[in-house]
C-alpha cells in the first residue's frame with residue numbers, strides 16, 4: 150500500500166490522512182512540545198479501569214504521568230549493573246537452550262518472547278520478574294500474552310461496536326479462554342511485592358498516596374509489560390529468521406567476525422551489530438502501522454496541506470522506511486551496510502521511525518532509539534552469534550509473513566524453527 154502515497158501523503162478515509170515525510174512526522178509528533186494529541190484509538194490501552202501514560206490522549210496529562218518514572222528508562226539507569234545484569238542473565242538462559250539443543254529444531258518465536266517478557270518484568274519488578282525460559286508457570290504467562298488476539302477484538306469493539314457484537318455472538322464458542330494469569334501477576338506484584346530500588350515499580354510507589362487501590366501503578370506496569378514483550382520478541386524473531394536464510398549467511402559471518410574480534414568492546418561501539426539491528430528494525434518494524442493523532446482545533450498545515458481541526462493524521466514506520474528511495478535505495482532489501490556509509494546518514498536517521506518520534510514515542514529514546522529495547526536486542530544477538538550459526542530448520546513450514554495486529558505485527562505462523570550450530574573456534 151505504501152506505493153499508493155503521492156507527494157508523501159495518502160487520504161485513507163474522509164477525515165484521515167497518512168503522511169510519509171520527515172517534515173510531516175516532525176509536525177505531527179513533535180511540534181509545540183510533543184505534537185498533536187492522540188486519537189481516541191489509544192483509549193483501548195487502559196488497564197484495570199485506569200488510564201496509563203500510553204492511553205492518555207492529551208499531551209499535558211501525558212507529560213505529567215511520564216515525569217513520574219521516565220528516568221528509569223534513561224541510558225544511565227538502564228546501563229547500571231543492577232538493571233543490565235538482569236538482561237544478561239536472561240540472555241544466558243536463552244543460550245543454555247541453544248546449547249542443549251544444538252543441531253535440533255528450536256522454536257525461537259517462543260523462546261524470544263520468553264526472553265523479552267523476562268527482560269521487561271525484571272526491569273519493572275526485580276527480583277519478582279519472570280523466568281519463563283526455565284519456569285513453566287511463567288511460560289504460561291508468555292503464552293497468554295503472545296498468542297492472543299485480544300487487541301484485534303478490542304479494536305473491533307471500539308470502531309465497529311455493532312459488528313463486533315454480531316461477530317462475538319457468532320464466534321464466541323471459538324474464543325480462547327483468557328485465564329488472567331498476567332493480570333493476577335501484575336496486580337499481586339504491584340500490591341504486595343518488595344522490589345529493588347532501581348525498578349520502575351519502586352519509583353511508581355513514590356506516588357502511592359494518590360493511588361489507594363494500586364490500579365494506576367498496575368495499569369502503568371501492565372502497559373510496559375505488554376509494550377515490551379511482542380515488540381522486542383517479534384523484532385528479534387523476524388531478524389534472526391532473516392539472518393538464518395541460506396542467502397544471508399554472509400551477514401552472520403561478518404557479525405560473528407566483529408563479535409569475536411571485540412569480545413570486551415561496549416555494545417554501542419560495535420558498528421556492524423548496530424547496523425544489523427537498525428536494518429532489522431527498518432525492514433521488519435515490530436510496530437509498522439500508523440500512530441494516529443488529531444489535528445488541533447483551528448486546523449493546521451501539514452506538509453503544505455491545510456487540514457481542519459479534528460482530522461486524524463499519522464505516519465507509519467513501514468512507509469517512512471521505504472518510500473524515499475534516495476534515502477533508502479532498494480528499500481525491500483536487507484542491507485545492514487547502508488547504515489555504515491557516512492553519506493546520507495543524517496537523512497537515514499531522520500527517516501528512521503521504528504520507535505516513533507518526540508516525547509510520545511517509545512520510552513527512553515536517545516537519538517531516536519529506545520535504550521532498553523536496543524540493549525535487549527544487542528545482548529541477545531551478541532550472545533548467540535559469538536558462538537553459533539543459525540539456519541532455518543528443515544521442518545520449518547510456518548509462515549513468517551508479517552501479520553497485521555492492528556498497530557503491531559507478528560509472524561503469521563507464530564512459530565519459527567531454526568537450528569543452532571556451534572562455530573568451531575580457531
Ligand code: HEM
Pocket residue numbers: 202203204215269372373374376377378380381384434435436439440441502503504505508509510511512519521522
Ligand atoms: C524493538 C522494540 C520496540 C519497538 C520497535 C517499540 C516501538 C514503540 C513505538 C513506535 C511507540 C509509540 C507508538 C505510538 O505512538 O502509537 C512505543 C511506545 C512505547 N513503548 Fe516501545 N517499542 C519497543 C520496545 C519497548 C520496550 C522493551 C518497552 C519497555 C517498557 C517499551 C515501552 C513503551 C512505552 C511505555 C511506550 C509509550 C510511551 C508513551 O506513551 O510516552 N517499548 N514503542
